[in-house]
Amino acid sequence: MRPEAAPVIRLDDYTPAPYLIDKVDLNFRLAPKATTVTARLSVRRQEGTTPGTPLVLDGDGLALAGLALDGFPLSDDAYTATPDRLEIRKPPENPFELEIRTTIDPDANTELMGLYRSSGTYCTQCEAEGFRRITYFLDRPDVLAVYTTRIEARKSEAPVLLGNGNPVAAGDIEGTDRHFAVWHDPFPKPSYLFALVAGDLGHVADTFTTCSGRKVDLKIYVEHGREPWCGWAMDSLKRSMKWDEEVFGCEYDLDVFNIVAVSDFNMGAMENKGLNVFNDKYVLADPQTATDQDYANIEAVIAHEYFHNWTGNRITCRDWFQLCLKEGLTVFRDQEFSSDQRSRPVKRIGDIRLLKSHQFPEDAGPLAHPVRPQSYREINNFYTATVYEKGAEVVRMLKTLLGDDGFRAGIDLYFQRHDGEATTIEAFLTCFSEATATDLGQFARWYDQAGTPHVEVKSHYDKTARELTLELSQAIPPLPGQDKADPSVIPIRFGLIGPNGSDMPLGRVTGAKVQDDVLVLEEGTQKVTFSDVPNRPVVSLLRGFSAPVRLEFHQTTDDLLFQASHDSDPFNRWQAVQSLASRDLIQLTSDIRAGRKPEADGALVTAFGAILADRELDPAFKAQVLDLPGEADIARDIGRDVDPDAIHGARNALREAVARAHADTFLTLAEETEGETAFSPDAASAGRRALANRALSYYALSGADTAEALIERRYHDATNMTDLLAALTVLVHQGLAGAEEALRDYRKRYEKMSLAMDKWFMVQATAPLPDGLEKVKALTADPLYDISNPNRARSLIHAFATGNPTQFGRSDGKGFDFVADNVLTLDARNPQVASRLLTCFRSWRAYEPARAALAEAALLRISEADNLSRDSQDIADRCLQ
Ligand code: TRP
Ligand code: ZN
Numbered sequence: 001m002r003p004e005a006a007p008v009i010r011l012d013d014y015t016p017a018p019y020l021i022d023k024v025d026l027n028f029r030l031a032p033k034a035t036t037v038t039a040r041l042s043v044r045r046q047e048g049t050t051p052g053t054p055l056v057l058d059g060d061g062l063a064l065a066g067l068a069l070d071g072f073p074l075s076d077d078a079y080t081a082t083p084d085r086l087e088i089r090k091p092p093e094n095p096f097e098l099e100i101r102t103t104i105d106p107d108a109n110t111e112l113m114g115l116y117r118s119s120g121t122y123c124t125q126c127e128a129e130g131f132r133r134i135t136y137f138l139d140r141p142d143v144l145a146v147y148t149t150r151i152e153a154r155k156s157e158a159p160v161l162l163g164n165g166n167p168v169a170a171g172d173i174e175g176t177d178r179h180f181a182v183w184h185d186p187f188p189k190p191s192y193l194f195a196l197v198a199g200d201l202g203h204v205a206d207t208f209t210t211c212s213g214r215k216v217d218l219k220i221y222v223e224h225g226r227e228p229w230c231g232w233a234m235d236s237l238k239r240s241m242k243w244d245e246e247v248f249g250c251e252y253d254l255d256v257f258n259i260v261a262v263s264d265f266n267m268g269a270m271e272n273k274g275l276n277v278f279n280d281k282y283v284l285a286d287p288q289t290a291t292d293q294d295y296a297n298i299e300a301v302i303a304h305e306y307f308h309n310w311t312g313n314r315i316t317c318r319d320w321f322q323l324c325l326k327e328g329l330t331v332f333r334d335q336e337f338s339s340d341q342r343s344r345p346v347k348r349i350g351d352i353r354l355l356k357s358h359q360f361p362e363d364a365g366p367l368a369h370p371v372r373p374q375s376y377r378e379i380n381n382f383y384t385a386t387v388y389e390k391g392a393e394v395v396r397m398l399k400t401l402l403g404d405d406g407f408r409a410g411i412d413l414y415f416q417r418h419d420g421e422a423t424t425i426e427a428f429l430t431c432f433s434e435a436t437a438t439d440l441g442q443f444a445r446w447y448d449q450a451g452t453p454h455v456e457v458k459s460h461y462d463k464t465a466r467e468l469t470l471e472l473s474q475a476i477p478p479l480p481g482q483d484k485a486d487p488s489v490i491p492i493r494f495g496l497i498g499p500n501g502s503d504m505p506l507g508r509v510t511g512a513k514v515q516d517d518v519l520v521l522e523e524g525t526q527k528v529t530f531s532d533v534p535n536r537p538v539v540s541l542l543r544g545f546s547a548p549v550r551l552e553f554h555q556t557t558d559d560l561l562f563q564a565s566h567d568s569d570p571f572n573r574w575q576a577v578q579s580l581a582s583r584d585l586i587q588l589t590s591d592i593r594a595g596r597k598p599e600a601d602g603a604l605v606t607a608f609g610a611i612l613a614d615r616e617l618d619p620a621f622k623a624q625v626l627d628l629p630g631e632a633d634i635a636r637d638i639g640r641d642v643d644p645d646a647i648h649g650a651r652n653a654l655r656e657a658v659a660r661a662h663a664d665t666f667l668t669l670a671e672e673t674e675g676e677t678a679f680s681p682d683a684a685s686a687g688r689r690a691l692a693n694r695a696l697s698y699y700a701l702s703g704a705d706t707a708e709a710l711i712e713r714r715y716h717d718a719t720n721m722t723d724l725l726a727a728l729t730v731l732v733h734q735g736l737a738g739a740e741e742a743l744r745d746y747r748k749r750y751e752k753m754s755l756a757m758d759k760w761f762m763v764q765a766t767a768p769l770p771d772g773l774e775k776v777k778a779l780t781a782d783p784l785y786d787i788s789n790p791n792r793a794r795s796l797i798h799a800f801a802t803g804n805p806t807q808f809g810r811s812d813g814k815g816f817d818f819v820a821d822n823v824l825t826l827d828a829r830n831p832q833v834a835s836r837l838l839t840c841f842r843s844w845r846a847y848e849p850a851r852a853a854l855a856e857a858a859l860l861r862i863s864e865a866d867n868l869s870r871d872s873q874d875i876a877d878r879c880l881q
Helices: 231-248 292-307 320-341 344-363 385-418 425-436 557-566 570-593 602-613 619-626 631-638 644-661 663-671 683-700 707-717 721-733 739-750 754-765 772-779 790-803 814-829 831-841 849-863 870-880
Strands: 019-029 035-045 055-058 064-069 079-082 085-088 096-104 114-118 121-125 145-154 160-163 166-172 178-189 196-199 201-209 215-223 256-262 275-279 454-462 467-475 490-497 513-515 518-521 525-530 538-541 550-553
Touching: 064 079, 064 085, 121 256, 121 275, 145 160, 145 196, 160 178, 196 275, 201 231, 215 231, 231 256, 231 292, 231 320, 256 292, 275 292, 292 320, 292 683, 292 721, 320 344, 320 385, 320 425, 344 385, 344 570, 344 619, 344 631, 385 425, 385 490, 385 518, 454 538, 467 490, 490 557, 538 550, 538 557, 557 570, 557 602, 570 602, 570 619, 570 631, 570 644, 602 619, 602 644, 602 663, 619 683, 631 644, 644 663, 644 683, 663 683, 663 707, 683 707, 683 721, 707 721, 721 739, 721 754, 739 754, 754 772, 754 790, 772 790, 772 814, 790 814, 790 831, 814 831, 814 849, 814 870, 831 849, 831 870, 849 870
Parallel strands: 019 145, 215 256, 256 275, 454 550
Antiparallel strands: 019 035, 035 096, 055 085, 064 096, 079 085, 114 121, 121 196, 145 178, 160 196, 166 178, 201 215, 454 467, 467 525, 490 518, 490 538, 513 518
8 A cells, every 4th residue: 555545534533523614705806827715704613612722724735825813914823824724723712704815726727626617617616525625614514604705707708607596796897807796695505515607608598486486597507509408408407396396395495596517527517506517418408419318317417406405405414424315315306306207117227227237336346335434535436326326225215115105204304304404314314213103223224334235035835825935035245344244124025926917915924024015124034924825926026126135036937037028017027038138148158158159048039029019018118128238237247257258249149139030020110210300308209219229229230131221321311319329339339331431420510519529439439349449549549539528538438448348358458458547647637537437447356367467457557656646546445455
C-alpha cells in the first residue's frame, strides 16, 4: 500500500458538528479564471461543545483572500488557512459572523466538482464534497443553513443567472457591463445541495399548478438552438409532479423549478434545491437523435431528481453513510413512477436485468459493501449500484412485507416526523415499525450486510399425503471483511401452478409466515409444508423478483417450460426462459472449452417459437424474452475460470440456432414496423419497435441470403434514431459488408450533434470483432474524440471495458493494458470518471488463470502509479485486496 493512504472514515465515529451554520450569504463575482466568492456565515456553537473549541472548516484546493469575524479582520495568529482547512483558533461567544473571501479558477477545474465551466456556462456540482472547493465550510450534510446567493457577471457572458430557491432581485450594475441576480432559498439545506448556473442559455417555459393551487414556473435551460429538444423532459417533469402528489402526497414547495442541461457532467443529474443540473443526455430528445431507451431514461431521471425534493432535500442524510436513505428510496420512487407510466412487468424485467448485471457482480467481488457502508476512504466511490439499486430493492421489500397501506402509513410518518431534518436509516425504519407495529430489527440487516443471499430451495411432493414440502435455506458467501452473515428477512412471493396452468388456492401452510402470496423466510433453514395439495404443482418462486437474492431452485426443464408458458406472473415467465437459456449457455460454454461442437437445446429453441407465436403477449415483453442473458451474466453464473471467448461463442451458437429455427417469423416481425413514419415515444410504440429490431438482429443471424440487403435497407429507410441505431448496430457488430459505409453516413449526418456522436463511438466500441481493440485505439485519434468530455470518454472507453468482454478480456492482455492506460490519463484530469472506469476490473479473479494474471498486472500498474487520485487508489487497492 502507498505511504500516504487516505484515512478511513467510519460510521461508528460519527459525532455531531461542534458548530452549526444557520445562515449563509454568498456573493459570487464570476470571471472565467478568477471568480471571487464572499461567504458570510452565521455560526453558532452547538449545545455540548465546550466554549472556545476551535472552529475547523473544510476546504479543497482553496486560496484564502480575506477573513473577518463580526466585521473585523482576524490577526494572523487567530487562524490558520491551508488549501484544505481553515481553523479559527478561539471563536467568540454565540453567535458570530464569519466573512470568508476565496478566489477560484473555474476554467482550471477539470474534475467537474465545485464551480466549473461547461461550454462556457458556469455551473456547480457540490455533492458529495464539492462545496469545499468553492469556500471554506462545514461541508457535511447535517449542517443545514438558509442560503441567499448573489451572482454577478458580465451581461454578455452570462445573461442568465440562476441560484437555489426563489429569485428575489436582479438588475444592472450601473456604469459597468455587468449585472446581478439574488436568489433566496427559504428551506434549510446542506451545502451539497447548493448550486448556481450562469451563462448564455435559451430556455423553454411551462407552469404547474400544485394540489393546493400554487402556480409554479417551470423552466428548462439549454444551449441556444436546443430548445426544441426539451419537450419530452418538460412533459416528464409535469407528470412527475402530479404523480408525487397523487401517490406519495408530496407537493412542490418553491415558486420556481429550474433545470439546466450541461454537456460536461460526471454523472446523470443532480437534485440541487429548485435548480437541478443535468447531464444533457438526460434532457435532450427528439425522434431523430434519441432512442426509445433515451426517452425512457429521460423520464426516469427527470422524475428521480424531482422526487429528491422530498426524499433527499426536505429530509436529508445525517452523514454520507446514510446515502441510501435518499438514493435507494428515490430510485424506488422513480421505478414506481415509470411502472405507472409504462408497462409494470416490462419495467420490472428491465430493472432486474440491470440489478443482476451491475449490482450482483459488485456484491460478489472485492468492491462488495453493504447498502449502508460502515467505512470509506472516498465517498465518491460509494455512488454504486448497491446503494442505489439494491437500496431500492430493500425499500420495495419493506412495501411487500408491510403491504400497501402499511408502507404508506410508514412513509407518511417519515415525511411528517423528519421534515427539515438530516436523519438516518434507523429513524426511517422506526417510522415503518411504529406505523405498523412491526419489529424490523432483523429486516435492518439488509442495510448492514454485504453480499447477495443465496436461497436454496428443494421441493418434494407426496401424492398420498397430498403434501408439498419446501426446504429453504439462505446464506451469504464469505466476502472480504465479512466471513459470515446472519439470516435476513426474505419475502418470497410465490404461487403453486396446477396442471391446468392456473394458481391453486392455498390450504394450510406450516413452517413459515405466509402473508397472502408472500412466504417470509426468516431463519437460516426452514421447512415449509403445504397441506391439501391435490396434484403436484409447478412451484413459482420469487415472483416479481420480490427479494434481491440468488435463487437456487433446481427445476426440471419441463417445469421451466411449463412456467414459461403458464405462470400468471409475467416476470417469472421471463425468468423461466432466462433460467433455461442460462443453463444451456453454461453447457455450451463448457462444450466449446472442451473442444466439442456446441449444439443448442432443441426444447429451448422451440420454446422461443411458442412465445413468438403468442398473440396475447405484449411486444415489449417478447423483446425482453428474446434478449438472452448477456455475456457478463453468463460469466457471473459460471463464477470461476471464465473464458470470455468461449462464452461469446456459446451465446452466438444459441442465437444462431434460434435465428435459423424461426427465420420466417423473425422476418415477418421485423417487417411489422416497416413504413411507420409517425413517431411517438409511448411504451406501446416503443415495444413494437423493440420487438421488430430484436427480430431484425436475429434475422441477420439466420443465414438467409436476403438478410444483409434487408438490414442495409433498414438503415437507410429508418425514420427515427431507434430504428437507425438498431440497424447500424447489427451491421457493425456482425461485421456486415455495409458497415463501413453506414458508419461514414452516420458520421456525416450527426457530426455536429454530440449526443448522437456518442452513440457512433459506442456502437464501434462494443463490436465483438477480432480487431475491436485496434479499432477503438484508432478512434481515440478521431478529431471528434475528446477525453475531457465525460460522455465522450464513457462512450468509447467505458463502453469498451464493460460492453466488449471478448476484446477487453483478450488473451494477450492488450485490452486490459489499453483500459489501464486510459484510467491513468483520465485520473490526472477527472478522478471520478477514472475511478468509475477502473471498477471494470472488479471481477478479475473470476477469469481463467492466464487472463487473471494479466488483469492483475494491469491493476498493479495502476495502484503503483505516482500521484494517483484518492478515488482511483481506493478502487485499485480494494480490487487487489
Ligand atoms: N445525487 C445525484 C443523483 O442521485 C447523483 C450525484 C452524486 C452526482 N454525486 C454526483 C451527480 C456528482 C453528478 C456529480 O442523481
Ligand atoms: Zn439520486
